[in-house]
Amino acid sequence: MTESGASHAEVHDIIAKLKDLPGALLPILHGIQDKLGYIPAATVPDIAKALNLSRAEVHGVISFYHYFRETPPGKTTVHICRAESCQAMGSRQLEAHVKNRLGIDYHETTADGAFSLEPVYCLGLCAASPSMQIGEQLYGRVSADLFDCVIKSEEVSA
Structure with a gap:
């Protein structure tokens, strides 16, 4: 080992x-x-x-099992909800934006080790779709602009 x-x-x-x-x-x-x-x-x-x-x-x-990782996670994990309610409210577009912004796909980590990206299949915020979780914080009604704002503050605090 x-x-x-x-x-x-x-x-x-x-x-x-x-x-x-x-x-x-x-x-x-x-x-x-x-x-x-x-x-x-x-x-x-x-x-x-x-x-x-x-x-x-x-x-x-x-x-x-998608839950298990074979590589070290980034300092902060971004979870994008892929459940039906979130998909119906634009999570696929959000997913594309997040992947482009971070330059990674699901189950990957940014080159600087700051962020990992993972799918999740319900965060329990169906009434506020689309939703995401960054670290321990949940977000509802997430737009590309909201993601950019949150991720920028995460980068500054790192």
């Missing part, structure tokens, strides 16, 4: 604590991502060995 000593130990602690649970793979993956922010490729062999699975089986689960 090529992770730092601290994260190596943290990963092994998570695996040891959860490996005997029924269906332990998902809790282990969630535990690692919660702790490190992503699931490093170097952890796959250790997870596979602990659960008596192949590396391909572990990687298959990681790559199947």
Whole structure:
């Protein structure tokens, strides 16, 4: 494993604590991502060995679920709602604007490590569609101008 000593130990602690649970793979993956922010490729062999699975089986689960990241996230994550209500109110245009403004696609991080972009399939703001979440803050009735304003303030505070 090529992770730092601290994260190596943290990963092994998570695996040891959860490996005997029924269906332990998902809790282990969630535990690692919660702790490190992503699931490093170097952890796959250790997870596979602990659960008596192949590396391909572990990687298959990681790559199947969009929630799991295989690369470190940016300092701030931007979530764009892709649920039906938001789509009906213009989230596809917002999505195109955000991707263009940040220069990245979903599941990517800007070159400077400042922002990651992720889809989400409901933020619970259907009455204020389209919606987004930047960091922990939710926004409704989001326009391209509102996104630009919010992202500019995030860049300044970084």
